[in-house]
Amino acid sequence: MDMALEIAVAAIKIFIVVNVVQLVVAYTIYVERKVIAHAQMRLGPMRVGWHGLLQPIADGLKLFLKEDIIPDKSDRIVFVLAPVMVLVPALVVYAVLPFSATFYITQINIGLFFILAISSLGVFGIVMAGWASNSKYSLLGALRSAAQMLSYEIFLGFSVIGPLMLAGSMNLQEIVHAQSDVWFVFYQPIAFIVFFIAAMAETNRAPFDLPEAETELVAGFHTEYSGMKFAFFFLAEYANMFVVSTVGIVLFFGGWDGPDFIPLPGFVWYVLKLSVFMFVFIWLRATLPRYRYDQLMRVGWKFMFPLVMINIFLTGFLKYLFL
């Protein structure tokens, strides 16, 4: 009986989270369009609803109704499977994200490890999409993407080790509790910089958006996709942005925990911090040009890799001395 109840509660939570995530993602796209528009001295969406507020709904409807084209020469099964392979890991990760002290779907002791493991599955979907499309632009985009995401996963993985050593746990809730006095970003500035850059590369955001560099590769790995399959890639990208932002908040900015003198619920703190993260993502996209493929790799392996290694050694050394 208890077990049935637990499953029911979990199912409700999953239902809420997945649906809220989809809606929030849709509105993040709206916010992104608005913020970039104002950075560029224009208005952005204005027609559908008050100040274009219904635009995401209209866009979603449009993508639903669009003809779903599968190219003749493509590998049909893989072509259909690829968007699912990208979106599902992006959503599964939400299972362990702590939205507040009490609201989370589940809590496991290897939470951080789980996130890294699952989110790295997304790259398979991208390679599958590029290969199955049987298009040269898609293939080039997918190859770039695979190389980029695999390399930057390594830096992402290493950059979280610093905070992990300080917290002494992989449980995301415990990492948040460990920061109740000081946020880890003050102890671990180098790790945070590496984490943030790697997170941008990991989610294919500007200035690291080469896999879908529209001016070179038309649209990269999803050139041949249309309708809901295309929407899946789109949703996955933004869902991944939320995941890396949340992980960043949990590891470096005290998660849902805020300073005591401002009494706000944990969830509000989380949303505030998340908004700042997302705004920085959008802001960078409006400002920066795009890196070239080989430069991206050079930045990663020659600059970030040594940096994050030094950080791990330094953290261990100082921890041994002072704690």
Place this chain on the structure above:
Amino acid sequence: MVGVANVSRIEQQSTVHGTEELVINMGPQHPSTHGVLRVILKLDGETVNDLDCDIGYLHRGTEKIGENITYTMFIPYTDRLDYIAAPSNNLAWVTAVEKFFDWEIPMRAQYIRSMVGELSRIASHLLWLATHALDIGAMTVFLWCFREREMVLDLFETAFGGRLTVNAFRLGGLHEDVPDKFLQLTQEFADLFPSRIDDYETLLTNNRIWLQRTRDVGIISAEDAMDLGLTGPIIRGSGVRWDLRRAKPYAAYPYLDFVVPVGENGDIYDRYLVRIEELRQSTRIIQQCLEQLPGGPVTCKTPRTIKPPEGEIYHSIENPKGEFGFYIVSDGTTTPYRVRIRPPSFINLGGLKKLCVGQLVADVVAIIGSIDIVLGECDR
């Protein structure tokens, strides 16, 4: 010898694994080929081994049309060559035809021609900067540049009625004097524009990513550039101080004070800096034109039917994209016997292969952007 050994080893490997070059068709419908240029790329991974340009998608037989209509009627056709900077083309045609005669073009017309020519240079360079930056991924510059280009087009509209195809000048001067409002709005624009150039530079000039993408990419030496006949900002970017406004002055340029900027390395970044400085110099020229603008008539006495004497003539001017010339053969009738256009885009595009081979795919779009082609004049 080491190089040879390496090459043979690579060849051996490629036969073992059966690898081959990837042929990619870029364009004519591609976001970064700036019109309907088609480039066939042969890639080894992401490196360009060879490339071939396929042009002619916008061929309209402009030269042949020129043989069948009068000298005056051809002016609107020149609008459609380099449609980004239409008044410059008009200027090239009218000055070329005027070379047949010994007309005294009034100074007011000359100054307005120079001023509008520089406005069209600004319009052209703004479109170049916008799309070039967008190719490299900086999308905000795109819209900022279009905001100012819109102002320039509004100026054209105030003076001549047209925005894109302006049909600005006539043989012997102007159709009619420009309205006072045009001069006033141009003054406002010239006062405002330098600060806007600073804005673009804030986003790009010292941006590390921009530097990495443009420095030491697409280098062409001064000798190669001269051998290929490249002109305009490309050859100036390679350090050759060649500007027809100085070398063979026309319109009011002999009386105007301006600097011809040159680069050092001949890479994309130098071409960028040259064009940015040209934007500033153009603004300076416009300011001077407004200060020195004399009064008086805007057209000289011309015969009702234009019948140049038998003979041939070549005249070229410094268009935003390079040397833009007309070679006209006259048989003494009202229509030219032959019109030949020297399009800077076509000849500059000839340097594309030299610039691109050995670079990466991502650089190809940057290099095409830095050459600044417009297919209307390339295909004619």
